[in-house]
């Protein structure tokens with residue numbers, strides 16, 4: 001049971017407003033069981049459900065999940081196909097549940113690169129969950145942080161060239177306002193599973209002051225309890241944002 005940990009999270013201190021997760025280790029999870037890699041991704045879907053429920057229970061407002069990077073397009077076609085089908089399966093299966101729990105889903109990334117049926121599914125989940133007001137779920141798909149930053153620069157340049165923006169007014173807020181994440185606060189906590197110590201081109205701008213939490217647990221084994229352990233560790237950290245402790 002993880003409810004004992006949930007109680008501790010609630011009394012221990014402030015809960016992160018925004019949690020970002022690099023869901024890693026599906027391939028190794030499958031390999032360890034002599035299964036094909038796509039079955040590892042399939043098993044990872046259960047962990048997605050767990051962390052969404054955990055965030056709802058703990059009162060986290062924003063959850064950003066790195067589900068598919070632009071670099072992942074270089075994986076074998078069979079694995080890409082399996083991940084796209086999984087995305088459609090996930091949306092088909094979870095849409096009602098997400099909506100009834102007040103989850104609003106956004107897709108961050110280059111949606112136009114998705115296969116037409118996957119694209120249709122992601123537009124559908126965004127449209128049909130738009131009224132959600134308990135948890136914002138950002139699924140980062142075909143996402144690259146450097147591409148997102150270049151896109152923001154392009155949008156600023158277009159506004160300046162069209163005379164809508166004085167280049168001298170370009171500051172951090174103007175820049176952040178052109179990122180996919182414009183509506184949300186920056187992540188307070190980044191969780192990465194499977195023990196790798198990398199950021200892997202994920203939310204590079206937004207993670208400037210995030211607390212980093214790396215666990216050896218492989219993504220398909222990650223549970224609500226692991227999420228609460230990460231939040232408890234976050235609550236023990238002394239966040240100084242470049243200042244000295246008070």
Ligand code: FPP
Nearest residue numbers: 023024025026027028044045067086087090
């Ligand atoms: C990294 O593991 C994981 C991915 C590239 C895909 C993540 C996808 C899911 C968890 C599927 C369900 C999610 C949704 C939202 C439908 P890896 O393959 O790089 O693992 P490895 O490093 O062990 O090889």
